[in-house]
Amino acid sequence: MQTAQTLFDEDCRLEQYSGKSIHEEFAQDSEIVFLHGDSIDSLGECPPNFAKLIITSPPYNVGKEYETQTNLKNYLKALEPMLDELVRVLAPDGSLCWQVGNYVENKEVFPLDFYFYPLFKERGLKLRNRIIWTFEHGLHCSTRFSGRYETLLWFTKGDSYVFNLDPVRVPSKYPGKTHFKPGPKYGLPSGNPLGKTPATFGS
Numbered sequence: 001m002q003t004a005q006t007l008f009d010e011d012c013r014l015e016q017y018s019g020k021s022i023h024e025e026f027a028q029d030s031e032i033v034f035l036h037g038d039s040i041d042s043l044g045e046c047p048p049n050f051a052k053l054i055i056t057s058p059p060y061n062v063g064k065e066y067e068t069q070t071n072l073k074n075y076l077k078a079l080e081p082m083l084d085e086l087v088r089v090l091a092p093d094g095s096l097c098w099q100v101g102n103y104v105e106n107k108e109v110f111p112l113d114f115y116f117y118p119l120f121k122e123r124g125l126k127l128r129n130r131i132i133w134t135f136e137h138g139l140h141c142s143t144r145f146s147g148r149y150e151t152l153l154w155f156t157k158g159d160s161y162v163f164n165l166d167p168v169r170v171p172s173k174y175p176g177k178t179h180f181k182p183g184p185k186y187g188l189p190s191g192n193p194l195g196k197t198p199a200t201f202g203s
């Protein structure tokens with residue numbers, strides 16, 4: 001496998017990736033830009049409708065060192081300006097992937113994607129997949145089952161968007177299976193020879 005060439009400056013900041021310079025200010029002709037700072041400010045530097053793909057996992061309001069835990073209503077209200085900015089910079093044929101877990105208050109579970117879905121919907125985005133990421137590690141619960149998943153909501157801004165299926169196909173359950181009913185397709189492969197479409201869960 002070919003590995004990308006990386007070059008770091010004296011402060012260990014990535015300076016080049018595969019021969020492409022890394023810039024720290026947004027410019028339309030820059031191929032790679034790393035904006036360091038609060039994302040609401042960084043997004044404010046970006047023009048509208050430019051981002052083809054946004055992948056983000058925001059703070060989940062669980063009291064990590066980078067966030068101030070608050071109630072669910074205030075948490076959502078605080079993130080709404082960020083949603084406005086993300087939708088503003090997203091290209092008309094762009095995709096936005098929003099990954100969140102569950103917020104727990106007084107032992108009650110609030111699945112954050114339930115709460116974010118209507119906020120994105122009212123901003124005009126359309127859901128294409130709700131993907132479940134499962135994992136094995138984490139705290140063991142004693143009054144309910146242990147939480148072992150997070151969800152990724154894949155939205156698009158419009159009906160025309162990029163979905164490159166062939167490079168991510170997975171092996172078919174019955175490779176080589178053919179149509180067995182008499183008819184014009186008899187004996188031909190019944191599935192795509194490149195494999196089947198991945199499902200909406202993974203680990």
Ligand SMILES: C[S@@+](CC[C@H](N)C(=O)[O-])C[C@H]1O[C@@H](n2cnc3c(N)ncnc32)[C@H](O)[C@@H]1O
Nearest residue numbers: 037038039040041056057058059060064066067
């Ligand atoms: C749930 S974590 C996501 C971690 C990420 N998926 C990773 O693997 O590194 C949320 C991240 O958002 C960052 N963060 C929190 N508030 C931010 C803000 N206002 N602007 C930019 N990043 C922020 C945190 O430092 C943290 O790394």
